[in-house]
Amino acid sequence: MRxxxxxxxxxxxxKRKAGLRAKISGIATRPRVSIFKSNRTIYAQAINDVEATTLCVSDGKVLGLKANKEGATKLGADLADKLKAKNITEVVFDRNGYLYHGVIAEFASSLRENGIKL
Structure with a gap:
């Protein structure tokens, strides 16, 4: 049953993920920021879909963050710093099929607070 x-x-x-990915795509000047969460940690990466390359990665496991709102805030700030270092200020947000609340919403608001336009 379980x-x-x-x-x-x-x-x-x-199914939600496939519907989202059909509509959004990232380019070099406006990459797609994809987030993944597990029960223990969260990961985020900026992707250029035209060249199929990852521009930068922020790993919650390496930073010692948990998959909660505090960790999402710190992860968003870390990814924003890495994006700014590459002169990227605007991104497309890919919530990866997750509902937009809790950790996902906190991550997105952290990116906005750190100067990245979604």
């Missing part, structure tokens, strides 16, 4: 619930939950997220 396995079926997990399969359905993952299938619904995959």
């Amino acid at each position: 396995a079926n619930i997990l399969k359905r939950k993952l299938a619904v997220r995959a």
